[in-house]
Amino acid sequence: MKILIAEDDPISRRVLEANLLEWGYEVMVASDGGEAWEIIQQPESPNLIISDWMMPRMDGLALCREIRNMEKSEYIYFIILTAKGEKKDIIEGLEAGADDFLTKPFNPEELKYRIRIGERIINLERRILELANTDPLTGLLNRRAFLERMEQEMSRAQREKKPLSLILADIDHFKSVNDTYGHQIGDLVLQRFVGQLTTSTRPYDFLGRYGGEEFVVCLPGGDGLQAASVSERIRRQVEDMEIMLPDDSRSIRITASFGTASNSIESGKNIDLLIKRADDALYLAKDKGRNCVCSSCA
Numbered sequence: 001m002k003i004l005i006a007e008d009d010p011i012s013r014r015v016l017e018a019n020l021l022e023w024g025y026e027v028m029v030a031s032d033g034g035e036a037w038e039i040i041q042q043p044e045s046p047n048l049i050i051s052d053w054m055m056p057r058m059d060g061l062a063l064c065r066e067i068r069n070m071e072k073s074e075y076i077y078f079i080i081l082t083a084k085g086e087k088k089d090i091i092e093g094l095e096a097g098a099d100d101f102l103t104k105p106f107n108p109e110e111l112k113y114r115i116r117i118g119e120r121i122i123n124l125e126r127r128i129l130e131l132a133n134t135d136p137l138t139g140l141l142n143r144r145a146f147l148e149r150m151e152q153e154m155s156r157a158q159r160e161k162k163p164l165s166l167i168l169a170d171i172d173h174f175k176s177v178n179d180t181y182g183h184q185i186g187d188l189v190l191q192r193f194v195g196q197l198t199t200s201t202r203p204y205d206f207l208g209r210y211g212g213e214e215f216v217v218c219l220p221g222g223d224g225l226q227a228a229s230v231s232e233r234i235r236r237q238v239e240d241m242e243i244m245l246p247d248d249s250r251s252i253r254i255t256a257s258f259g260t261a262s263n264s265i266e267s268g269k270n271i272d273l274l275i276k277r278a279d280d281a282l283y284l285a286k287d288k289g290r291n292c293v294c295s296s297c298a
């Protein structure tokens with residue numbers, strides 16, 4: 001785990017850093033609150049901070065308040081380590097949003113176990129987030145988490161003036177699979193379909209389960225042509241896929257229909273509109289007889 005030290009005193013900083021490295025942590029250092037604040041805003045920044053109180057530019061409490069006000073999906077565990085140790089100081093620190101408060105000179109063993117508490121909380125929070133965001137059957141993002149991620153990607157696409165495309169995919173006549181073979185086989189079919197979607201997309205594309213047998217793929221940087229060709233490739237692979245039934249010599253074949261839509265600079269970051277266009281295209285694909293790809297031309 002990565003820990004950020006915010007401390008203006010070079011000697012204290014070095015002592016603390018040596019301890020953390022000895023305990024096996026990866027360490028980043030900032031010599032004042034302002035520098036720490038810049039680090040925290042970078043991607044992949046540490047989730048645990050040990051911060052001094054009195055520092056130039058931005059003090060530890062101001063840093064903590066800024067962090068509590070920021071929009072970041074992961075929790076940041078904040079420990080204040082300071083020479084100030086009166087009751088009123090501790091209360092002020094906790095009031096600013098700190099999780100823990102230690103006074104200098106610190107006892108290394110105590111600090112070590114207090115960091116462990118922070119680690120436990122960070123890991124619990126990650127686990128809860130993962131459970132809340134994932135569809136248990138397929139391991140994909142659920143609808144809500146997918147839309148949240150879309151929100152970020154749409155903003156980024158708009159900022160960087162890059163295309164972004166969406167594919168809605170729906171397994172044809174899925175109800176009859178469930179009716180004929182039962183729900184367990186239905187689940188197996190969903191998992192195999194998702195396996196195919198995953199292998200046919202790039203690592204930075206992301207997928208979600210949009211509804212029962214409806215899935216959604218976002219292609220950041222992908223334009224309408226790419227979305228159509230990726231969809232067509234998946235469609236063919238799904239058509240060729242043979243799903244063997246467990247304890248049975250029979251196998252099932254399925255097909256799927258696809259609707260695609262792409263953003264445009266003019267359309268801005270209207271997610272609902274983009275999804276609606278992909279959905280309309282999917283409806284058209286179903287209407288045309290299924291097992292095909294239709295693209296929204298708006």
Ligand SMILES: [Mg+2]
Binds near residue numbers: 053054055
């Ligand atoms: Mg200081």
